[in-house]
Amino acid sequence: MPQSLEAKVVDFARELSDTVSGTLPGAPGFDAEATVRGDGYFVRPTGDDGLATRIPLHVNGQRLAEFSAQIYLDQDSSRTYLKNVRSDFAAYSVLDKQPLFRLDYRADMHSAPAAHWQVHAERGSLTHLLAMSQAHRPRSVSAPHLLSRLHFPLGGERFRPCLEDLIQFFIEECGVDPVAGWRDVVDEGRERWRRKQLRSAVRDLQAEAADVLRAEGWRVSPPADPASERTNSLREW
Amino acid sequence: MGRVETPSRESLETERAFIVQTVGRSEAALRSDAVSGALAGDEWRALERLDAIAFLLGETDNVSG
Numbered sequence: 478m479p480q481s482l483e484a485k486v487v488d489f490a491r492e493l494s495d496t497v498s499g500t501l502p503g504a505p506g507f508d509a510e511a512t513v514r515g516d517g518y519f520v521r522p523t524g525d526d527g528l529a530t531r532i533p534l535h536v537n538g539q540r541l542a543e544f545s546a547q548i549y550l551d552q553d554s555s556r557t558y559l560k561n562v563r564s565d566f567a568a569y570s571v572l573d574k575q576p577l578f579r580l581d582y583r584a585d586m587h588s589a590p591a592a593h594w595q596v597h598a599e600r601g602s603l604t605h606l607l608a609m610s611q612a613h614r615p616r617s618v619s620a621p622h623l624l625s626r627l628h629f630p631l632g633g634e635r636f637r638p639c640l641e642d643l644i645q646f647f648i649e650e651c652g653v654d655p656v657a658g659w660r661d662v663v664d665e666g667r668e669r670w671r672r673k674q675l676r677s678a679v680r681d682l683q684a685e686a687a688d689v690l691r692a693e694g695w696r697v698s699p700p701a702d703p704a705s706e707r708t709n710s711l712r713e714w
Numbered sequence: 715m716g717r718v719e720t721p722s723r724e725s726l727e728t729e730r731a732f733i734v735q736t737v738g739r740s741e742a743a744l745r746s747d748a749v750s751g752a753l754a755g756d757e758w759r760a761l762e763r764l765d766a767i768a769f770l771l772g773e774t775d776n777v778s779g
Contacts, residue, residue, distance in 0.1 A: 483718050491716040506715025512770045513723045519766045523715070529763065545762060549769055563769075565762070574755025585774075597751075620750045 483511070485559055486518045486550065492666075493520065493546075493640070497532055499662035500644045501544070502654055504532045509550075517551040518559070531569065534647060535654040542577065543569045544647065546640065560584070566643050568651075580631075580643055590630035590714045592637030597625040634710040635678050639670035681707040721770060730767045733760050 480488075490507040497504035508523040524530030531543035549563035567579040579595045604622050611621030620626050631637045641663040647653040656662075679686040683704055687697040721729075734741055737760050747753050748761055768774070 486718055487716045490718075494715040508715060508717045508719070510766070510770055511718055511720040512772060513721075513726070514772055515720070517769065518718070519769055521766070523717075529766070547762065547766065549766075565765075569758065574758065575753075576758060623751050625751055626749075 479557070482518075482552065482559060486511075486520065489550070489559070490520055493548075496640060496644070496662060496666045497522070497546070498656070500648070500656055500659040501532055502535055502656055505530055507546075517549065517562075520548040520550060522546060534568065534651075536652055538654065540571060542571060542653075545569060566640065568647070576625075580638065582634075582637055584634060587713070589628040591633050592631040593628035594631065595625050595628060599624055630714045633713055635674050635681075639667055641667040641670065678710070680704070681710055723771065726767050726770055730764060733763060733767075736760065 486509045490509050494504075494506035498506070505522040505524055507520055509518045509520045511518055521529045522532055529547075531545045533540045534542040534544050545565065545567045547565045548561060550559040551562045552558070553560040561582070562584040564582045565579070566581070568577040569575065570577055576595075576597045578597060580592075581595065582592045583589075584591060603624055607624070607627075608622045611618045615621070618626070644659075645663050648655045648659060684699075684706065687699065690697045730741070734744075737744055737757055739747075741764055744753070744757060744761060744764070747757070753761065
């Protein structure tokens with residue numbers, strides 16, 4: 478019997494909980510809220526009070542930052558699978574409670590890259606460049622002088638970074654305290670993610686995948702009614 | 715962990731009204747301030763929840779970018 482969408486969400490939330498609890502000390506578990514129409518889910522960490530919360534980031538045991546991780550799921554066109562339509566990952570300072578940087582994904586984003594970093598910092602020379610270069614189109618760019626308004630592209634829907642990449646960044650680049658054995662959890666989760674993304678890419682480009690397999694010696698024959706290529710994920714930034 | 719709740723439309727709208735009242739200005743003003751980088755610390759958390767509420771209510775256009 479096929480797994481219900483809700484059962485899939487439960488599995489997904491547990492997988493996220495295992496990933497963060499296996500990498501970051503004191504991380505809460507993930508739960509989900511269903512949309513009022515029952516066709517989508519919002520997945521986020523839950524605090525002891527039962528409300529949405531953030532994941533603490535410690536350095537030498539001191540809580541210096543917080544990790545906000547929120548994932549929006551919707552049914553795909555077949556109404557069989559859940560599709561990640563949006564994820565918001567961000568690090569916040571505990572000093573001023575402002576974002577430090579954000580790793581966002583929006584499936585329906587077209588004006589900015591679907592997957593992108595936003596860095597909440599300033600550098601005078603870049604601010605100068607942006608203010609000068611955007612001066613001729615003031616209505617199309619809001620707050621052009623802010624570095625945080627830049628969306629650094631990250632490979633689009635299929636080739637964007639995963640949660641595990643960000644966790645490794647926190648630990649190895651930012652010096653955040655890890656849980657013992659964190660690297661295995663990150664590596665295994667990243668492999669799961671990339672295998673899923675690869676399968677999605679193969680579904681998008683079946684003839685391309687078949688060509689590669691034939692070149693490697695596989696015998697592959699097309700179905701009676703092959704799906705047409707879906708190249709949007711390759712063409713959009 | 716791994717629980718799935720189904721909040722009612724009424725509870726989500728009540729929560730949204732409470733958040734807007736707490737931040738002291740309209741949701742549109744809050745979103746506009748986010749674009750211009752003018753949110754105070756706790757207002758980021760308010761905006762995160764307002765985005766989630768909009769999604770849960772099926773208001774897919776009303777989210778921050």
